[in-house]
Amino acid sequence: KNEVEQSPQNLTAQEGEFITINCSYSVGISALHWLQQHPGGGIVSLFMLSSGKKKHGRLIATINIQEKHSSLHITASHPRDSAVYICAVMRETSGSRLTFGEGTQLTVNP
Amino acid sequence: AAGVIQSPRHLIKEKRETATLKCYPIPRHDTVYWYQQGPGQDPQFLISFYEKMQSDKGSIPDRFSAQQFSDYHSELNMSSLELGDSALYFCASSSLRFSGRGSYNEQFFGPGTRLTVL
Numbered sequence: 717k718n719e720v721e722q723s724p725q726n727l728t729a730q731e732g733e734f735i736t737i738n739c740s741y742s743v744g745i746s747a748l749h750w751l752q753q754h755p756g757g758g759i760v761s762l763f764m765l766s767s768g769k770k771k772h773g774r775l776i777a778t779i780n781i782q783e784k785h786s787s788l789h790i791t792a793s794h795p796r797d798s799a800v801y802i803c804a805v806m807r808e809t810s811g812s813r814l815t816f817g818e819g820t821q822l823t824v825n826p
Numbered sequence: 827a828a829g830v831i832q833s834p835r836h837l838i839k840e841k842r843e844t845a846t847l848k849c850y851p852i853p854r855h856d857t858v859y860w861y862q863q864g865p866g867q868d869p870q871f872l873i874s875f876y877e878k879m880q881s882d883k884g885s886i887p888d889r890f891s892a893q894q895f896s897d898y899h900s901e902l903n904m905s906s907l908e909l910g911d912s913a914l915y916f917c918a919s920s921s922l923r924f925s926g927r928g929s930y931n932e933q934f935f936g937p938g939t940r941l942t943v944l
Contacts, residue, residue: 747931751935756937757863757938757940758938759916759935759938760935761933761934764931764932764933802869804869811882812857812920812922812933813859814859814869814871814933815871816868816870819868
């Protein structure tokens with residue numbers, strides 16, 4: 717069982733839909749990253765969370781430390797949001813290195 | 827805002843050759859991380875440096891070595907290349923003190939170097 721699991725693995729939505737991607741982890745963490753990877757391969761950091769909720773534009777990330785769970789929400793989705801979204805955790809016992817989930821492939825159709 | 831710079835962006839090598847990948851962190855960032863992402867795989871942590879000293883080591887082969895220089899840039903040296911080394915190599919940077927960009931210790935990624943070993 718992976719330490720970081722994401723669901724769903726693949727998600728197809730229509731433009732304008734509200735999207736939720738989930739991340740569950742089984743280890744103690746000091747922080748959690750949500751990352752976006754486009755087909756060209758580049759990785760963009762969306763959020764780093766250690767508690768509560770963060771919002772940036774149409775993106776919202778929440779984390780529940782007690783339940784070891786985080787969600788990434790996209791409101792009013794757009795085709796340009798199509799990408800792989802990756803949850804990555806900074807384990808309490810492993811310094812600052814990131815342990816990655818397998819990613820969620822999001823496709824938003826016009 | 828300045829981002830993490832990696833060079834080269836693409837590299838093609840033959841088996842048993844050597845390769846050097848370079849990473850220039852965001853200004854005022856003191857920590858550099860290297861990750862390897864094989865085809866269809868999650869990125870895996872290789873090694874990290876803080877203030878020019880190795881701070882953590884992951885699944886980095888003995889054929890690979892890395893260092894961080896006085897200007898905080900880092901180089902990943904790969905020798906005796908194998909077909910299985912073909913991957914996307916990411917560098918990320920963060921600040922363990924303070925950075926004008928991002929949260930404490932948040933990692934920012936470079937565009938990656940795509941290495942193909944033939």
